Amino acid sequence: DGDVQISGESNDLRWFEEVSVLPPDAGVNIPRMFEKWKKRTILYDIKNREIEMLWRWIKTVILLPLNVLVIVPLLILYFSDFHWKTQNILYLIIGTFLMIVGLFLAGWTMRLFVEIGKGTAAPWDPPKKLVVAGPYCYVRNPMITSVLIMLIAESLLFCSWHIFAWFIVFFLGNTVYFPFFEEKDLEKRFGNDYLQYKCNVPRWIPRLNAWKQR
Secondary structure (H helix, E strand, C coil), rough: CCCHHHHHHHHHHHHHHCCCCCCCCCCCHHHHHHHHHHHHHHHHHCCCCCHHHHHHHHHHHHCCCCHHHHHHHHHHHHHHHHHHCCCHHHHHHHHHHHHHHHHHHHHHCCCCCCHHHHCCCCCCCCCCCCCCCCCCCCCCHHHHHHHHHHHHHHHHHHHCHHHHHHCCCCCCHHHHHHHHHHHHEEEHHHHHHHHHHHHCCCCCCCCCCCCCCC
16 A cells, blocks of 8 residues: 555664664664564554544444434434334334344444455445355345344334334335446456356345355
């Protein structure tokens, strides 16, 4: 990366300047100093990459899941004149369970995007590598599945048919978006690897057994 290279060059110059002013009899172990400098530079670059990736994901979460799972449902509850009341205990249990499952699945998929894909779920910052691991071996869109699960959980927890209607709208929107836009882009970027994956792994309904890329 350009940033890393510039950082290395500036550290190079500073290190040689420090060594050049030392007296000849200073007894400095230059190879050891160089190794220390090299390790420090590598750790600094890794930390910078981690901070950059974290910021990229923060922007993605703010612009996508936050709107779908928080802003829109809050607006729906507000304009539907929602009033909290004691909910059916069964709805609370199922809703809480589904929310935990959805959060776990979302965290799992985000971790895979970072570790394997080297990108985010946002269309403007997609993964650089095709992710075929974990839940992606069973279904092609586990991240959207996690959001759908959490929307169902919210509709149960708030006992709101309006949020359930939003769940249907969101699902139908993605059912149109993926085949006409997302999948075509993936085919261009990953070629035959994605076509093979697409033929073997369903878009929404998970396989019973994990698919392994050959």
